[in-house]
Each structure stands twice: as C-alpha cells, then as structure tokens.
Amino acid sequence: MQTVIEKAKKIKLLVLDVDGVLTDGRLFFDFFGNEYKSFHARDGHGIKLLKRTGVDIAIISGRKSKSVALRMKMLGIEHVYQGHENKRQAFQELLGKTGLTQEQAAYVGDDLLDLPLMVQVGLAVAVNDAHPDVKARADWCTTLQGGRGAVREVCDLIMQAQGHYQAILDSYLQ
Numbered sequence: 001m002q003t004v005i006e007k008a009k010k011i012k013l014l015v016l017d018v019d020g021v022l023t024d025g026r027l028f029f030d031f032f033g034n035e036y037k038s039f040h041a042r043d044g045h046g047i048k049l050l051k052r053t054g055v056d057i058a059i060i061s062g063r064k065s066k067s068v069a070l071r072m073k074m075l076g077i078e079h080v081y082q083g084h085e086n087k088r089q090a091f092q093e094l095l096g097k098t099g100l101t102q103e104q105a106a107y108v109g110d111d112l113l114d115l116p117l118m119v120q121v122g123l124a125v126a127v128n129d130a131h132p133d134v135k136a137r138a139d140w141c142t143t144l145q146g147g148r149g150a151v152r153e154v155c156d157l158i159m160q161a162q163g164h165y166q167a168i169l170d171s172y173l174q
Contacts, residue, residue, distance in 0.1 A: 004123070004139055004140045004157070004161075005160075005161045006161075007106075007122050007123040007139060008106070008123055008157055008158045008160075008161035008162070009161045009162055010103060010104055010122055010123075011055060011104060011105065011106045011122065011123055011158050011161075011162075012054070012055060012056065012098075012100050012104040012105070013055065013056045013057075013058060013094075013098055013100050013104055013105040013106070014047075014050060014055055014056070014057050014058070014105075014106050014108070014154065014155070014158065015057075015058045015059075015060055015091065015094070015105055015106065015107045015108070015117065015121070016057070016058070016059055016060075016107075016108050016151060017059075017060065017061060017062075017107075017108060017109045017110060017111075017113075017114050018037075018059060018061040018063070018065070018068050018082075019037075019061065019062075019063060019110075020109075020110035020111055020127065020129075020130070020146040020147070021108050021109060021110050021127055021146045021147070021150065021151065022039055022040075022043060022059075022068075022071075022146070022147065022151060023037045023038055023039060023146065023147040024038065024145065024146055024147030024148060025110065025146060025147065026038075035065055035066070035067060036067060037065060037067045037068065037071075038147065039071050039147070040147055040148060040149050040151075040152070042149045042152040043147075043149060043150070043151035043152050043155075044071075044074075044075055045152070046151060046152035046153075046154075046155030046156060047075050047077070047151065047155060048075065048076070049155060049159065049168055050155040050158060050159060051076065052168070053158075053159055053162065053164040053168075055158060055162075056079070056098060056100075057075075057077050057079070058077065058079035058080070058081070058094050059072055059077060059079065059080045059081060059082070060081045060084055060087045060090045060091060060094070060117070061081065061082045061083070061084065062083070062084060062085045062087070062113050063082065063083065064082040064083040065082065068080070068082060069082070079094055079097070079098075081093075081094070085113065087113065087114070087116055087117050088116050088117065088120075091105075091117050091120065101122075102120050102121055102122060103121075103122035104122060105121045105122055105123075106121055106122065106123035106124070106125060106154070106158065107120075107121040107123075107124055107125065108125040108126075108127065108150070108151060108154055109124075109125075109126060109127075109130065109134055110126065110127045110129070110130040110131065110134060110146050111130065111131050111134060112131060112133065112134065114134060115133070115134060115137060118134065118137055118138065119137065123139055123140070124137065124138045124139045124140075125138055125139065125140050125141070125142065125154050126138035126140075126141045126142070127141070127142050127144070127145060127146040127150040128141060128142050128143055128144055128145045128146075128150060129145040129146060130146070140157070142154065
C-alpha cells in the first residue's frame with residue numbers, strides 16, 4: 001500500500017468540504033435567518049500557499065451559504081460547488097473541468113456525506129473530530145479539528161510531500 005506521502009506527492013487538486021472541515025460545523029443564525037460561519041485564518045493562508053505551488057483548490061458542500069461564497073471569493077477559489085448533497089456528480093464535473101484524474105485529487109471530509117468522494121480520491125483525509133466511520137476510511141487524519149487549522153495541516157502535508165514547504169518557509173525567514 002502506498003504511504004500517505006507517496007499519495008500526497010501526486011496531488012494536483014485539493015477538494016474540501018465546508019461545514020466541519022473549513023468551519024467547526026456549528027451553524028449560527030440571527031433572527032432574520034442570516035447564517036454566520038467562522039473560518040480559521042491559518043486554513044485560508046495554507047490554501048493560498050498551496051495554490052502558489054500549483055495545486056488547485058475546490059469546495060464541494062452539501063449546503064448553500066452566502067458566507068461560503070464570500071470566503072471562497074476572498075481566497076481566490078474558483079471551483080465552488082454548493083448545495084450538492086450528491087457530491088459525486090459535482091466531483092465528476094470538477095474532474096472534467098480540470099482534466100485531472102481521481103488519483104490526482106485529495107478530499108478532506110468529516111461526515112458520512114463525504115464518504116462517496118473519500119473512497120474515490122487519491123488521498124482521503126479526515127479531520128480529527130470527524131465521524132468514526134469517516135476516520136476509519138481515511139488515508140490520514142489531521143491532529144487538529146475542523147475549523148481549527150485542520151485544512152492548514154493538509155496543505156502543509158501536500159507542500160512537504162511535493163518538496164515546496166521549505167522554500168515557502170525560507171521566504172518568510174529572509
């Protein structure tokens with residue numbers, strides 16, 4: 001069986017769930033029905049760094065949210081699929097757009113809705129506080145929880161496996 005590092009070396013596309021991965025999974029609503037989400041700044045910075053290395057980023061979420069659309073725009077993420085409970089269909093469309101294979105994609109999830117993609121991709125990742133059945137089927141689990149820097153861990157892992165991390169680190173130390 002391939003190691004996690006070997007699998008991460010091949011990644012050209014990082015696909016993320018939102019609720020429970022980029023956020024801690026909690027949903028906040030005001031009296032007018034407006035929804036609020038909290039995103040971790042380190043996750044966002046990790047995404048930007050990973051994009052600089054040539055890895056594309058995509059979001060596939062079962063829910064729709066204006067705050068997600070806004071945050072993804074801020075991060076420069078072009079592939080945003082919201083309201084897709086059938087994540088397989090969105091994933092196949094995404095592969096068609098990018099011309100990449102399943103093996104070149106990594107997926108980060110936290111709940112049962114994520115399993116259909118996790119069993120298809122080259123690198124399946126579960127956040128630390130994911131459902132036990134999701135963690136059992138992941139190639140790798142983060143040490144941090146969803147919405148608390150887990151995505152940054154994944155970005156760092158991919159950059160390290162592909163030999164980009166040290167140059168990025170050095171750029172901050174000069």
